[in-house]
Every structure is written in C-alpha cells, then in structure tokens.
Amino acid sequence: MLRFKRFASQYNQAKLLRKYPVGTILHGYEIKRVLPVPEMKFIAVDLQHSQTGSQHLHIDRDDKNNVFSVAFKTNPPDSTGVAHILEHTTLCGSHKYPVRDPFFKMLNRSLSTFMNAMTGHDYTFYPFSTANQADFKNLRDVYLDATFNPLLKHQDFLQEGWRLEHSDLKDPNSDIIYKGVVYNEMKGQMSSSNYQFWTKFQQSIYPSLNNSGGDPQKITNLQYHDLISFHAKHYHPSNAKTFTYGNFPLDDTLHRLNEEFSLHGRRNLKKEIPKPLDFATETRVTEIGEVDPMLPPDKQLKTSMTWLCGDPSNVYDTFVLRVIGNLLMDGHSSPMYQELIESGIGYDFAVNSGVDSTTAANFFTVGVQGCSDASRFEKTVHSVLENTLKKPFEPKKVEAIIEQLELSKKNHKTDFGLQLLYSLVPGWINKTDPFDNLVFDDILSQFKSDWAEQGDGFFRDVIERYIIDKPCFYFSMEADPKFSQTLELEEAGRLSQKVSQLDSADKETILKRGMQLQESQNSLEDLSCLPTLKIKDIPRKGDTYGIQKRPQISHRITDTNGITYLRGKRSLNNAIPLHLYPYLSLFADCLTSLGTSSESYSEIEDEMKLHTGGVSTSVSVHANAETLEPQVDFNFEGYSLNAKTEYVLDIWRKLIVETDISKHSEKLKVLIRSLASSNTSSVAESGHSYARGYTGAHLLSSRAIKEAMGGIEQLKLITRLSAVLDDSALFQAEVIDKLVELKSYVIAKDEMKFFVTCDGDKQVTTVESQIQIFLNSLPDQSQACSFSAAKYPTLTASGKPTLVTFPFQVHYTAHSRMGVPYVHADGASLQVLSNLLTFKYLHREIREKGGAYGGGAVYSALDGLLSFYSYRDPHPLNSLNVFNNCGKYALEKADWHTSNLDEAKLTIFQQVDAPISPSSEGVTEFSYGISDDMRQKRREQLLDVTLSDVRNVAEKYLLDSKSVSAAIGPKLAEMKEELWDVKQLQ
Numbered sequence: 001m002l003r004f005k006r007f008a009s010q011y012n013q014a015k016l017l018r019k020y021p022v023g024t025i026l027h028g029y030e031i032k033r034v035l036p037v038p039e040m041k042f043i044a045v046d047l048q049h050s051q052t053g054s055q056h057l058h059i060d061r062d063d064k065n066n067v068f069s070v071a072f073k074t075n076p077p078d079s080t081g082v083a084h085i086l087e088h089t090t091l092c093g094s095h096k097y098p099v100r101d102p103f104f105k106m107l108n109r110s111l112s113t114f115m116n117a118m119t120g121h122d123y124t125f126y127p128f129s130t131a132n133q134a135d136f137k138n139l140r141d142v143y144l145d146a147t148f149n150p151l152l153k154h155q156d157f158l159q160e161g162w163r164l165e166h167s168d169l170k171d172p173n174s175d176i177i178y179k180g181v182v183y184n185e186m187k188g189q190m191s192s193s194n195y196q197f198w199t200k201f202q203q204s205i206y207p208s209l210n211n212s213g214g215d216p217q218k219i220t221n222l223q224y225h226d227l228i229s230f231h232a233k234h235y236h237p238s239n240a241k242t243f244t245y246g247n248f249p250l251d252d253t254l255h256r257l258n259e260e261f262s263l264h265g266r267r268n269l270k271k272e273i274p275k276p277l278d279f280a281t282e283t284r285v286t287e288i289g290e291v292d293p294m295l296p297p298d299k300q301l302k303t304s305m306t307w308l309c310g311d312p313s314n315v316y317d318t319f320v321l322r323v324i325g326n327l328l329m330d331g332h333s334s335p336m337y338q339e340l341i342e343s344g345i346g347y348d349f350a351v352n353s354g355v356d357s358t359t360a361a362n363f364f365t366v367g368v369q370g371c372s373d374a375s376r377f378e379k380t381v382h383s384v385l386e387n388t389l390k391k392p393f394e395p396k397k398v399e400a401i402i403e404q405l406e407l408s409k410k411n412h413k414t415d416f417g418l419q420l421l422y423s424l425v426p427g428w429i430n431k432t433d434p435f436d437n438l439v440f441d442d443i444l445s446q447f448k449s450d451w452a453e454q455g456d457g458f459f460r461d462v463i464e465r466y467i468i469d470k471p472c473f474y475f476s477m478e479a480d481p482k483f484s485q486t487l488e489l490e491e492a493g494r495l496s497q498k499v500s501q502l503d504s505a506d507k508e509t510i511l512k513r514g515m516q517l518q519e520s521q522n523s524l525e526d527l528s529c530l531p532t533l534k535i536k537d538i539p540r541k542g543d544t545y546g547i548q549k550r551p552q553i554s555h556r557i558t559d560t561n562g563i564t565y566l567r568g569k570r571s572l573n574n575a576i577p578l579h580l581y582p583y584l585s586l587f588a589d590c591l592t593s594l595g596t597s598s599e600s601y602s603e604i605e606d607e608m609k610l611h612t613g614g615v616s617t618s619v620s621v622h623a624n625a626e627t628l629e630p631q632v633d634f635n636f637e638g639y640s641l642n643a644k645t646e647y648v649l650d651i652w653r654k655l656i657v658e659t660d661i662s663k664h665s666e667k668l669k670v671l672i673r674s675l676a677s678s679n680t681s682s683v684a685e686s687g688h689s690y691a692r693g694y695t696g697a698h699l700l701s702s703r704a705i706k707e708a709m710g711g712i713e714q715l716k717l718i719t720r721l722s723a724v725l726d727d728s729a730l731f732q733a734e735v736i737d738k739l740v741e742l743k744s745y746v747i748a749k750d751e752m753k754f755f756v757t758c759d760g761d762k763q764v765t766t767v768e769s770q771i772q773i774f775l776n777s778l779p780d781q782s783q784a785c786s787f788s789a790a791k792y793p794t795l796t797a798s799g800k801p802t803l804v805t806f807p808f809q810v811h812y813t814a815h816s817r818m819g820v821p822y823v824h825a826d827g828a829s830l831q832v833l834s835n836l837l838t839f840k841y842l843h844r845e846i847r848e849k850g851g852a853y854g855g856g857a858v859y860s861a862l863d864g865l866l867s868f869y870s871y872r873d874p875h876p877l878n879s880l881n882v883f884n885n886c887g888k889y890a891l892e893k894a895d896w897h898t899s900n901l902d903e904a905k906l907t908i909f910q911q912v913d914a915p916i917s918p919s920s921e922g923v924t925e926f927s928y929g930i931s932d933d934m935r936q937k938r939r940e941q942l943l944d945v946t947l948s949d950v951r952n953v954a955e956k957y958l959l960d961s962k963s964v965s966a967a968i969g970p971k972l973a974e975m976k977e978e979l980w981d982v983k984q985l986q
C-alpha cells in the first residue's frame with residue numbers, strides 16, 4: 001500500500017518538534033514517532049506505554065477545547081448487548097468514586113463542552129472535551145477510574161441491563177415485566193424503521209460483529225457474570241488506546257496514565273478482527289420491518305446493493321473510493337440521484353447508502369427507500385455503474401471536491417478535536433495506522449497528481465476492481481403490518497416463559513430486589529468524593545463579540561483564516577398571510593432544490609461546490625427578547641474564500657430571485673416525496689422534541705408558527721401534499737399555486753439586513769459593494785399583506801393531554817408552561833430551577849425509576865418557555881404525573897443546598913461559555929437581537945440566583961399556571977377517550 005512520508009525539516013514546526021524528541025521516555029511512555037501536520041496546524045505524537053504496550057496518540061494544537069478519550073477493542077461475542085451494557089455500568093460507580101452514576105453527577109460539577117461514552121461495532125470509547133484545565137484533570141480521573149476500576153455491582157447490571165420486576169412494587173400480585181435502561185433504549189431504537197433496516201443490514205452482511213448495541217430479544221439472555229468477564233477480558237491497558245488533543249500539557253496526562261497502567265501487567269492480546277460475510281457469489285437477504293404510516297402502502301420497500309471494496313487500512317484507496325461515492329451519489333447532479341430519486345424509483349437514498357469504512361472492510365452501498373420495484377432499482381444501479389466506464393466524470397465535479405476539501409481545512413470548527421477522534425477510532429482500533437489518516441495534504445496531493453496524470457482512468461480502475469461484475473450483496477426490507485405485534489408477542493412469550501419458571505421464593509426475591517433498587521435510587525448520597533469546579537472558576541465577565549452595526553450591512557472582523565461568511569435576512573413579521581405559514585419551510589427547501597428558468601439546480605449546485613463552502617436558505621422564528629412577540633425571518637447564508645464572495649452573492653440571486661417553481665414541478669414532487677419518506681424516522685429519533693414543540697404551540701405564537709413550519713402539524717401537511725402529487729389539478733392548486741403566491745410575499749429588498757464576518761476592513765468594503773449589486777436585482781416591494789405574525793393563533797387545548805398515535809414500542813412525552821421574556825429578571829432563576837429539577841429530581845424519577853432513556857426540564861431563555869420531556873419512555877402516564885407535580889416537589893419536598901445551586905449554574909455555563917467558531921461570533925446579536933450587554937446582564941443574573949429566587953419562581957410559574965401535556969406513541973389501555981384527546985397523524 002501507499003505510505004506517505006513527510007520530513008520535519010520542510011516545515012516551520014521545529015519548535016513544536018523539539019518538544020517531542022523521538023525515543024524520549026516520559027512517565028513510562030516512549031515517544032515512538034512524531035508527525036507534523038502544518039495544513040491543520042498540529043503535531044501528532046505517537047507514544048507507547050512500555051509496561052503494558054498501550055498506545056497513546058497526542059495531537060498538540062493551539063486550541064483550548066481539549067479532548068481526552070480512552071477506547072477499547074470490544075468484539076461483541078453475541079447479540080446480548082454486553083459491550084453496550086458494560087459501557088453503561090462502568091459509569092455507575094468506581095472504586096475511587098463509589099457513588100451512583102458518577103459520570104452523570106460530573107455533568108454538573110464540570111464545565112465540559114462534551115461528555116459521553118459510545119459503543120461502536122467492535123469498539124467502545126469514552127471521550128470528553130473541556131476548555132478548563134482543572135476540569136480536564138477531574139474528568140480524566142473519573143473516566144480512568146470508571147473504565148479500569150468500576151464497581152460493576154449486580155444492582156447496576158439490573159438497573160442498566162435488564163431485570164424482571166413487578167409492575168407495581170407495592171403489589172406482590174402485580175404483573176412481572178422486563179425493565180432496564182439498555183433494554184428499553186434498544187426497544188426504542190427498534191421503533192425506527194431506518195434503524196431496523198440499518199441494523200439488520202449490518203447483521204446480515206457482517207454477522208461476526210453481532211449487534212453490539214443489543215437485540216432486545218437477546219438482551220434478556222445476558223447474565224451478570226458475562227458482564228464481569230467481558231470487562232476483565234477487554235478493559236485492560238494492553239487493549240486500550242488513549243487520546244489527547246489541544247493545548248494542555250501532555251506530561252501531566254502521561255503521569256496520570258502511568259499511575260493507572262503500572263498496576264497492570266502486559267497482555268499479549270491476539271487481535272481478532274472479525275471479517276464480513278464472504279460473498280463470493282451474489283447474495284440476497286430479505287427481512288421484514290415496520291410499516292411507515294406516512295408513506296403509501298405500495299412504497300414501503302427499502303432495498304440496497306453493496307460491494308466489498310478492500311479495507312480501510314489502505315487509506316488512499318479508501319479516500320479514492322469516497323471520492324467516487326461522492327461523484328456517484330452526492331447532490332442533485334449526481335447520476336445515482338438523477339436516475340434513482342428524480343426518476344421516482346425511490347423517494348430517497350436508504351440510510352446505508354454511501355461508503356462505510358467504520359469496520360475492518362469498506363462497503364460501497366447504493367440503496368433507496370420508498371420504493372416499489374426492486375428489479376427496476378437493480379437494473380438502474382447496474383446501468384449507472386456501467387456508464388461510468390463509458391463516459392468520464394466531468395472534470396469540474398472532481399475539481400469541486402478538491403475545492404471543498406481545501407476549504408474545509410480553513411473553516412475552523414470548535415469540535416475539531418472530537419471530530420478527528422471519531423474519524424480515527426474505528427480504524428485505529430483494528431489495524432489502520434492513525435498517522436496514515438492524518439496526512440491530509442499528502443493524500444490530497446497524491447490524488448491531484450494521479451488525477452492529472454491518469455484522468456478518469458484511475459476511477460475506472462477502482463470501479464472495475466471492486467464493483468463491475470463483482471459479487472453483490474442485495475438487501476431488502478419489506479413492511480409487515482404485523483411487525484410490531486410480532487415483536488410484542490415475542491416479548492410476551494419470552495417473558496411468560498421466564499416467569500413460568502419462577503417459584504414463589506424467586507418471586508419474593510424479585511420483589512425484594514425491586515424494592516432494594518428503588519430504595520437505593522431514592523437514597524441521598526454523599527458526593528463529596530467527586531471532584532468539582534467552583535462557581536469562582538466561572539469568570540464574571542463573559543466574552544464579547546462586538547459587531548459594527550450599520551442600518552443595513554453590519555460586520556465583524558475576526559480571524560477567519562481567509563474565509564468570508566455572509567448572512568442575510570428579511571423580516572417576515574408583517575409579510576405572510578395566515579394560510580401560507582405552513583408552506584414556509586417547503587418554500588425555503590424549494591430554493592435549494594428546484595432550479596431557475598435558465599438553469600437546473602444541478603448546474604447551480606456544481607457552481608456552489610466549485611466556488612463556495614455552501615449556500616443555504618431557511619425560514620426561522622423565535623420570540624422577541626423583550627415582548628415575546630414572534631419574529632419571523634427569511635434567512636440566507638453562505639461562505640467562500642475572500643476572493644470568491646461574488647459567487648455567493650450571485651448564487652443567492654439565482655436562488656432567491658430566479659427560482660422557477662412552476663417550471664420545476666417534477667423536482668418539487670421529488671422533494672415532497674423525500675420529505676415524506678424521512679418524517680417517521682425523524683419522529684422516532686426526536687419524538688421528545690416533537691412532543692415539546694406541540695405542547696409549546698398551545699402557549700406561544702412563536703411556537704405555534706414553529707409547529708406549523710416544522711412540527712407535527714408540518715408532518716401532517718407533508719403527508720397530505722404527498723397524497724396529491726399524482727392529481728395534476730390538486731397538485732397545481734394545493735402546492736404550486738401556494739408556493740408561487742408565497743414567493744410574492746417573501747422576496748423583496750425592503751427590510752433586508754446583512755451580516756459579514758471576515759478578516760479585514762478592505763474585504764468588508766468589497767463585499768458591501770457586491771451586496772448593493774445583489775440588492776439591485778431584487779424587487780422593491782413584496783405583495784402587501786395585512787396579517788401580523790403577532791396575531792398568529794396558538795393551538796387550542798381541551799384541558800386533557802393529547803396522544804398523537806404512532807406505531808412505536810415506546811412513548812415520548814412533554815409538558816409545557818409559560819415563563820418570561822429574555823430580559824425579565826425571573827428568567828435566570830427559571831433556568832436554574834429547570835436545571836435543578838432535571839438533575840435533582842427528574843433524572844431519578846424518569847430514567848432511573850421509570851426506565852425511560854432520558855428525561856428532564858428545559859427552559860428556553862429566548863422563547864420564555866419551560867418544558868418537560870421524556871424520551872423512549874415505557875411509562876408515559878407516570879412521567880406526565882411527575883411533570884405536573886414538579887412545582888409541589890420543588891416547594892415541599894426538595895432539599896436543595898448551595899452546592900446543588902452551584903452545580904446547576906456550572907451546567908448552565910457549559911453552554912453559556914462553550915467555545916464558538918469565528919463564523920458564529922456576533923450572530924446572536926444579528927439573528928436574535930441579543931447584544932453583548934444583554935448577555936452580560938443575563939450572565940450576572942445567572943451567577944447571582946439564590947435558592948430563595950428558585951423557590952419564588954417555582955411558586956410563581958409552576959403551581960397554578962396553564963399547562964399543556966402530550967405524548968407520542970401507541971395508544972395504551974389506560975389512555976381512555978374521556979381522559980385523553982387522541983389524534984391520528986395520518
């Protein structure tokens with residue numbers, strides 16, 4: 001394979017290199033190699049712990065958002081989810097930190113910018129990031145102790161994995177059911193047909209990897225001792241890879257790692273790398289899955305074709321493969337999109353489409369969802385692939401890809417370290433040398449020279465080598481109306497079989513165990529063993545991002561690395577007739593999908609990729625910081641290198657002024673179909689947001705507009721529109737006419753404002769004159785409309801909670817109440833209250849006791865709305881009850897101390913002080929009208945909130961105020977019609 005060599009001397013990073021002399025021994029680690037990566041402004045240092053052989057990768061970069069991670073190779077031996085359940089239980093207490101859930105408790109003792117743990121196919125990793133050095137040390141300690149010295153108590157296994165428990169702990173005669181956090185989490189995942197498709201595809205093509213998350217049908221086979229031995233086998237330094245990124249000293253981390261690792265010997269672990277299915281000939285697998293209620297009955301098929309294309313340790317080949325995947329499938333002008341999606345064979349690409357290199361094999365997959373004819377799909381894919389051998393790819397498309405890669409190197413992202421880690425871990429844990437993946441410029445220049453020398457030829461080589469006439473793996477999933485019923489029957493059978501084996505002594509043990517678990521969940525703990533930051537670690541003065549405010553074009557000058565970011569918006573507060581609001585999102589999508597009278601969207605998109613980092617349009621709505629009145633804006637954004645801003649403006653002009661909705665009605669149908677095909681999965685993934693949006697829409701006009709544009713009301717609209725696509729008269733009246741009318745209200749030069757972010761005054765002047773030219777191309781005024789957004793009606797509630805039925809296995813719930821505008825003094829206390837409720841009450845009630853995957857309270861500072869939610873919840877009625885009683889709890893039962901208050905504030909400041917990218921500086925002021933002074937005032941109010949302030953707002957806003965509740969999920973027997981409003985989505 002191709003190896004890249006680069007020499008330190010050619011780069012001006014000598015000083016950094018002198019910091020890490022190869023061969024040096026530091027705290028039991030030897031510096032093995034050093035790699036300068038000037039194009040990304042970092043140096044990579046590869047170290048090995050001599051005693052255990054554990055590898056550490058350090059990325060030294062002048063970035064304050066530091067990252068730490070520990071990763072283990074964890075091949076799952078079966079589908080019981082052992083790796084995933086272990087990931088959860090390691091976080092339930094360790095020797096040094098023997099408290100329930102130290103990981104979760106650290107969330108509010110820290111200023112972390114990210115904390116999580118993740119189970120991949122054959123690895124588990126524990127990353128966090130923070131910009132505070134004391135915090136970094138604290139979290140690193142908790143992470144290391146959690147992974148290497150966890151308590152792994154039997155009770156933790158029962159809580160996080162699975163258990164049998166009485167449905168009512170007070171009643172020994174109540175039904176015995178399955179409970180457990182991971183058990184419910186995975187049942188929840190199975191609610192999504194996209195997940196079903198993805199996971200069954202994965203299991204079919206790569207059976208040796210099993211299902212690392214856990215198949216609910218198999219999870220209940222897992223025994224406690226399996227968990228213990230899985231930990232003993234895999235969580236050893238010799239099987240661990242650690243990672244640090246940022247500007248904190250490496251020395252300190254090595255010292256701490258050595259302290260931990262020197263307690264272990266060295267293991268010679270045989271690196272087992274499971275291989276995918278050996279499909280020497282064509283292989284076909286068909287599975288069944290959930291019916292998508294939002295798609296027509298004849299469009300329920302998901303189907304795909306996959307080829308095995310070498311393995312990711314060949315970094316350059318993998319890169320070229322990705323480029324090919326991009327050329328074939330990315331964007332409106334790609335041949336697969338045109339032949340499969342525009343032609344109507346599928347509504348959208350299937351979730352497994354593209355190049356996957358996260359296992360020990362590369363897969364190239366083309367798949368569609370919303371399909372009815374698998375054989376037409378297959379023929380089309382074959383013919384597109386064969387065509388690539390006959391007709392070369394357009395050179396400007398390859399240039400566009402190179403351009404995008406070059407630009408992405410300059411566009412600073414605040415989570416760069418984490419993203420780098422994610423890209424490295426899957427390969428690194430197998431056999432890819434991480435250094436091979438870090439030499440961005442070498443890969444790119446190799447690619448440029450190969451392309452210059454061989455042109456299209458070397459793409460064809462790869463396609464011929466791996467794809468044409470090579471065995472293909474066909475995977476399909478058909479919808480079965482009985483699917484969820486089958487799952488329920490299976491669970492009931494599995495349960496009754498288990499229960500039938502229990503004698504009365506077993507049942508007594510189960511009852512006792514359930515009560516013990518509840519008792520321990522309810523007990524108050526001494527958390528003093530856990531490290532914590534203090535409120536004094538939060539500076540009283542916040543960062544400022546002053547902008548040069550002008551009536552029409554404001555700007556901010558900052559270090560943008562040669563990029564100019566452009567934003568424009570037009571207020572629609574008094575522009576849109578009531579009946580057209582629900583069409584606003586679709587309208588914004590049309591602008592970046594359809595095309596103009598003279599150009600197809602593919603042509604515009606090619607130009608966009610060739611000259612800019614991307615251009616987008618959207619309609620947003622938020623509440624006014626002082627009045628709570630809705631602010632509706634039409635927004636357009638884009639960025640490019642400084643010298644290319646005129647392209648951004650020219651593309652804006654084409655999209656905004658010249659988009660021709662009537663001419664591109666066929667593309668509009670494709671767009672509506674693809675939106676419809678993702679509706680159900682987006683509810684399955686974020687049902688709690690939909691439920692929250694729905695309840696909030698009863699209280700606030702801005703939320704009601706949001707609901708119409710993007711909530712459950714919007715899903716209904718898209719479903720309704722997708723049903724009229726084949727009736728040309730209805731399609732004209734219900735879709736085209738509405739959007740054309742909307743355009744006449746939205747597009748005009750009055751009320752337009754711009755915000756330019758770049759690195760110099762000269763550039764501002766240049767861009768200002770380009771904006772004037774852009775403005776001259778716009779109509780002076782839009783069609784007159786007398787409706788004001790402030791009068792937009794909220795949804796009306798009957799007083800009963802609403803159930804929106806969906807064929808899921810679990811529920812998502814929400815409950816909302818009104819708070820105050822951003823500038824109101826009570827806002828800060830409400831924000832602290834919602835945080836205390838989440839961490840000190842709801843987490844225990846909803847997640848630990850209720851078995852939901854997540855739940856809490858959120859205070860939206862800008863909309864002044866207090867919302868409660870639960871996520872993948874097996875006990876929605878209980879959760880809503882808990883939400884309703886939060887006020888009473890806060891006033892009568894809560895025993896909150898100053899330390900709790902400080903924790904709540906720390907958590908809030910994780911967000912307030914999260915690092916932001918240069919492109920986002922000042923945007924809060926431009927987009928929401930919140931100035932640096934307003935933010936500073938809010939900051940001080942937050943820091944100054946007292947416990948009595950918290951009590952006051954609990955009394956004022958949580959007791960007698962109007963509240964609205966809703967759930968999304970299946971109808972339960974207890975949800976009787978007289979108590980609930982039941983709504984069908986279809």
Ligand SMILES: [Zn+2]
Nearest residue numbers: 084088182185
């Ligand atoms: Zn999990």
